[in-house]
Structure formats: structure tokens, C-alpha cells
Amino acid sequence: xxxxxxxxxxxxxxxxxxxxxxxxxxxxxxxxxxxxxxxxxxxxxxxxxxxxxxxxxxxxxxxxxxxxxxxxxxxxxxxxxxxxxxxxxxxxxxxxxxxxxxxxxxxxxxx
Amino acid sequence: xxxxxxxxxxxxxxxxxxxxxxxxxxxxxxxxxxxxxxxxxxxxxxxxxxxxxxxxxxxxxxxxxxxxxxxxxxxxxxxxxxxxxxxxxxxxxxxxxxxxxxxxxxxxxxxxxxxxxxxxxxxxxxxxxxxxxxxxxxxxxxxxxxxxxxxxxxxxxxxxxxxxxxxxxxxxxxxxxxxxxxxxxxxxxxxxxxxxxxxxxxxxxxxxxxxxxxxxxxxxxxxxxxxxxxxxxxxxxxxxxxxxxxxxxxxxxxxxxxxxxxxxxxxxxxxxxxxxxxxxxxxxxxxxxxxxxxxxxxxxxxxxxxxxxxxxxxxxxxxxxxxxxxxxxxxxxxxxxxxxxxxxxxxxxxxxxxxxxxxxxxxxxxxxxxxxxxxxxxxxxxxxxxxxxxxxxxxxxxxxxxxxxxxxxxxxxxxxxxxxxxxxxxxxxxxxxxxxxxxxxxx
Numbered sequence: 001x002x003x004x005x006x007x008x009x010x011x012x013x014x015x016x017x018x019x020x021x022x023x024x025x026x027x028x029x030x031x032x033x034x035x036x037x038x039x040x041x042x043x044x045x046x047x048x049x050x051x052x053x054x055x056x057x058x059x060x061x062x063x064x065x066x067x068x069x070x071x072x073x074x075x076x077x078x079x080x081x082x083x084x085x086x087x088x089x090x091x092x093x094x095x096x097x098x099x100x101x102x103x104x105x106x107x108x109x110x111x
Numbered sequence: 112x113x114x115x116x117x118x119x120x121x122x123x124x125x126x127x128x129x130x131x132x133x134x135x136x137x138x139x140x141x142x143x144x145x146x147x148x149x150x151x152x153x154x155x156x157x158x159x160x161x162x163x164x165x166x167x168x169x170x171x172x173x174x175x176x177x178x179x180x181x182x183x184x185x186x187x188x189x190x191x192x193x194x195x196x197x198x199x200x201x202x203x204x205x206x207x208x209x210x211x212x213x214x215x216x217x218x219x220x221x222x223x224x225x226x227x228x229x230x231x232x233x234x235x236x237x238x239x240x241x242x243x244x245x246x247x248x249x250x251x252x253x254x255x256x257x258x259x260x261x262x263x264x265x266x267x268x269x270x271x272x273x274x275x276x277x278x279x280x281x282x283x284x285x286x287x288x289x290x291x292x293x294x295x296x297x298x299x300x301x302x303x304x305x306x307x308x309x310x311x312x313x314x315x316x317x318x319x320x321x322x323x324x325x326x327x328x329x330x331x332x333x334x335x336x337x338x339x340x341x342x343x344x345x346x347x348x349x350x351x352x353x354x355x356x357x358x359x360x361x362x363x364x365x366x367x368x369x370x371x372x373x374x375x376x377x378x379x380x381x382x383x384x385x386x387x388x389x390x391x392x393x394x395x396x397x398x399x400x401x402x403x404x405x406x407x408x409x410x411x412x413x414x415x416x417x418x419x420x421x422x423x424x425x426x427x428x429x430x431x432x433x434x435x436x437x438x439x440x441x442x443x444x445x446x447x448x449x450x451x452x453x454x455x456x457x458x459x460x461x462x463x464x465x466x467x468x469x470x471x472x473x474x475x476x477x478x479x480x481x482x483x484x485x486x487x488x489x490x491x492x493x494x495x496x497x498x499x500x501x502x503x504x505x506x507x508x509x510x511x512x513x514x515x516x517x518x519x520x521x522x523x524x525x526x527x528x529x530x531x532x533x534x535x536x537x538x539x540x541x542x543x544x545x546x547x548x549x550x551x552x553x554x
Binding site: 001002004005006007009011012014015018054055057058059060061062064065068069072075076079080082083084085087089090091093094097098101102104105106108 | 208209212213216217220248251252254255256258259260262263269270272273276316317320331334335337338340376377380384415416418419420443444448449452453456457459460478482483485486490491492493494521522523524525528
């Protein structure tokens with residue numbers, strides 16, 4: 001168990017609760033319709049279009065969260081643009097940040 | 112007068128870092144037996160690997176600033192050579208070149224800062240220097256140079272851009288080692304702030320500088336991770352993001368170091384959270400890089416767009432990935448949650464907004480790893496991967512070691528915090544004990 005300024009975290013207690021909750025869930029599931037068998041329902045109906053092959057059903061990585069990126073376009077455009085991949089730019093960032101830090105420490109960071 | 116000029120100074124913080132290095136190095140060495148099997152020049156690979164390990168241990172255990180520079184150079188040169196080791200791939204040379212250029216620039220700046228201190232005090236021993244530090248204008252410049260050079264080496268934003276370029280192309284085991292190498296640089300940054308300048312420094316300003324670097328790293332790191340489709344670039348951006356948590360926790364401790372009441376109320380807890388996150392991150396990010404390497408080993412590329420259904424054939428790798436992903440996302444009961452919990456609760460008392468942003472970042476991390484898992488492991492078995500097999504045994508053992516450590520840390524976080532994290536926090540805070548250990552006075 002670990003303690004923080006306003007609480008504690010006990011993983012063993014959490015695991016016990018999770019196991020009990022799982023057992024309750026399993027019990028409820030086991031009380032379900034026993035006559036139902038896999039494959040009883042008919043195949044999915046997709047607007048009369050031919051059924052896609054299995055590999056085409058898989059959602060590829062670049063399609064995931066596209067709405068999130070579209071919504072944050074104003075953030076992503078300049079941020080991605082800043083990642084030029086050019087090492088000269090990396091060093092410019094370094095020089096700039098060093099200068100800013102030195103100025104802050106010299107002006108503000110006095111004892 | 113310094114009793115011994117060039118020394119190793121071992122305290123709870125340096126031992127803490129050495130434990131991380133030893134554990135990850137062991138797992139990576141076993142993993143690499145299979146991962147590097149088909150490569151030529153294996154004797155050179157393991158020679159460089161041992162040099163990298165020696166450099167990291169040296170950085171963590173030295174009590175001498177110049178030797179810190181020397182060991183940093185050893186680790187950097189070995190790390191760059193290992194990154195570019197597989198010359199059959201076109202992008203490895205670029206990754207290695209970027210790593211050696213930024214490492215060399217950082218090391219030169221560190222050497223320059225050491226020169227500034229040596230010119231004033233005729234000392235390079237950390238404890239002896241701390242004992243006489245006057246905090247002159249030159250000292251402040253030296254601090255700025257040291258802090259930002261180490262910040263670049265640890266991959267803090269906006270000095271992080273080399274991280275995805277390098278981690279993505281290095282052999283998987285070496286990516287895990289570079290994470291630990293970056294953490295050794297973070298340790299050096301903490302050592303400079305707490306031990307070298309500790310008593311004489313205006314901690315509030317420097318603490319906030321570290322916090323701002325941490326917040327930027329967390330947020331920009333995770334938001335840049337989520338659009339990535341190269342699995343190792345995605346993980347590399349997450350490594351940057353997770354470094355932000357460590358900087359945030361320790362930065363809060365640094366900011367309140369001059370305020371004994373705040374330090375006792377939440378400062379130490381924030382620091383312990385940040386330091387606990389270092390070891391947790393080394394384990395789960397190491398594990399995640401190794402799982403990415405297992406995927407690369409079997410499918411021959413890192414492109415998530417072209418992966419899918421690999422969980423059918425690589426069941427153990429999938430389980431290891433799930434363990435690492437849940438842990439990095441801070442899902443209970445994994446160890447990542449334990450350290451983030453300590454950070455959230457203590458940082459909240461310092462500034463609630465920082466804590467809320469940290470939680471948001473954790474949420475986006477979960478979204479990002481859900482995407483990676485869905486893309487690589489779930490879905491129908493794709494025809495091009497019908498013949499894919501589980502990763503070789505040595506690779507599974509390497510991943511298994513880190514997974515076992517994660518599970519142990521998850522179930523017994525109190526044991527780890529009380530026995531290795533809290534002593535490390537105390538060692539950082541207690542500058543006098545470090546100085547007295549060198550100067551020959553009982554702490």
C-alpha cells in the first residue's frame with residue numbers, strides 16, 4: 001500500500017474487488033438464455049452491398065481518431081510542421097532554449 | 112581540500128538508477144540473443160552494448176563532474192553506434208547520426224559548463240563544489256548550460272525531436288536501453304539541481320522551469336504520439352510524454368525545496384511519485400519496445416497500417432503488450448497507476464491545473480495504445496501474416512523479465528516505495544549528507 005497526501009492506494013484490495021465483481025458478472029452471464037447457440041442469428045445485412053472480405057473489415061491505424069485530428073487541426077498543423085526532421089533545427093531549438101533559460105536564471109532566479 | 116579527487120559516490124539515488132540499468136540491461140541482453148541472431152558482427156554489437164551499460168553505470172555512480180562528462184560520452188558514442196548498427200536498413204545511419212550530433216553538442220556544452228565551474232573553484236568533485244558554491248553569475252550560466260544540455264539528452268520538449276528519429280530505427284533492445292540512457296541524463300539533471308546547486312539556488316524559479324519542461328513534454332509528446340503509424344515512433348513520443356511526469360513530480364519537489372512545510376506536506380510525495388515513475392517507465396517502456404521489436408522480427412516492418420490480427424499467432428507477445436500498455440496508461444492495478452496516483456495527488460496540492468493536465472495526458476495515452484493494439488493485434492488474421500509465428504524463446508524471456516517486474520511492482524508498490532524510492536528521494540533532498548560523504552564529515 002502507498003500513501004499520498006490525501007489518500008492511499010492498495011492494489012491487493014483493488015484486485016480482490018475486481019475478482020468479486022468478475023464473479024458476480026460471470027454469475028449474471030451464466031443465468032442467460034441457454035438455448036442460444038453460436039451461428040443461430042443470420043449474417044449481417046449491409047445495405048445490399050456485397051459482403052467485404054475479412055481483411056477489408058479490419059480498421060487500419062490511419063483511419064482511427066481521424067475526427068480528433070480534424071478537430072485539432074489548428075494545433076496539429078503548426079506542431080507537425082515544427083518537426084522538420086532537420087538536425088540544424090534541433091540545434092536551433094537547443095540554442096534558443098539555453099539562451100532563454102540563462103536569461104531567466106540571470107534576471108529572475110536570484111537568491 | 113578534497114580528500115580524493117576522482118571518486119565514485121554511491122547513495123540511495125544512484126543505487127536506484129543502477130538497479131534500473133542492471134534490470135533492463137539483463138532483459139535486453141537475453142532478448143538480443145535472438146533479435147540480433149541473423150546480424151553480422153555480433154561481437155562488436157555486444158562490445159558496444161557493454162560499453163553503453165558501463166557508460167550508464169558510470170554516469171549514475173560517479174561523484175565527479177568531469178567523469179560524468181566522460182561516461183556520458185561513452186554512453187552516447189556506444190548508443191549512436193548501436194543505433195546505426197544494422198547498416199542493411201537505410202534509416203539507421205540517419206538515426207545514429209542525429210543521436211551522435213545532439214549528444215556531441217550536449218556533451219560540449221556540459222564540458223564548457225564544467226570548465227566555468229573549474230575555473231572559479233579549481234574543483235570538479237560534485238560534493239566539494241556544492242560545499243563552496245557561491246551562485247555567482249558564471250555559476251548561473253553554468254547551471255543553465257548543464258540543465259538544458261541534460262534536458263536535450265533526456266528528450267524534453269522542445270529538444271525532443273531526435274528521440275523518435277533515433278528510437279524508431281535502433282534495434283528494439285537498444286531502444287529500451289536508450290530510454291534508460293535518457294533517464295541517466297535525467298538523473299544527472301536532478302543531481303546538478305539538488306546536489307550541486309541545492310542549498311545556494313533559488314529553487315522556485317528552477318523548479319518551475321523543470322515543471323514547464325515537464326508539462327510541455329507530457330502534452331506535446333502524447334499528442335504527437337497518437338497520429339503516428341510507425342509503432343516505434345509512437346512509442347518514442349510516449350517516452351517523451353512519460354518523461355514529463357518525472358519532470359513534473361521532481362520539479363514540484365524542487366520548487367518547494369526552500370519551504371519545509373510544503374516539502375513535508377506534498378513536496379516529498381511529488382518527488383517520490385516522479386522518482387517511482389522513472390523505474391516504472393524504464394520497465395514498461397522497455398517492455399513495449401521489446402514487443403514492437405518482436406512484431407518487427409516477425410513481420411519485417413513497423414507500419415501499423417499494414418499490421419493486423421497478429422494476436423492470433425503471437426499470443427504471448429500480445430499479453431506482454433497489454434501489460435505494458437495498461438501500465439503506461441495508468442490503469443489500476445498496474446505500477447504506472449501507482450506512480451501517477453502519487454504525482455496527481457501531490458501535484459494537485461501545488462497547482463490543481465497541472466494535475467488535471469497530467470490526468471488528461473494519461474487518458475490520451477490510453478487512447479493511443481488502444482489504437483496501437485487494435486491495429487497490430489486484433490482483427491481478422493491477414494493472409495500475408497498466415498505463416499507468422501510467436502517470437503523466439505530468448506525474446507520472450509527478455510520480455511517476460513520486464514513483465515514480471517511490472518507485475519511485482521504493481522502488486523507491491525508500497526514495498527518498492529518504502530525500500531528504494533523514498534530513500535532515493537531523501538538522498539536527493541539531503542544535500543548535506545552527500546557533501547559530507549565526500550568531505551569526510553559524518554552526515
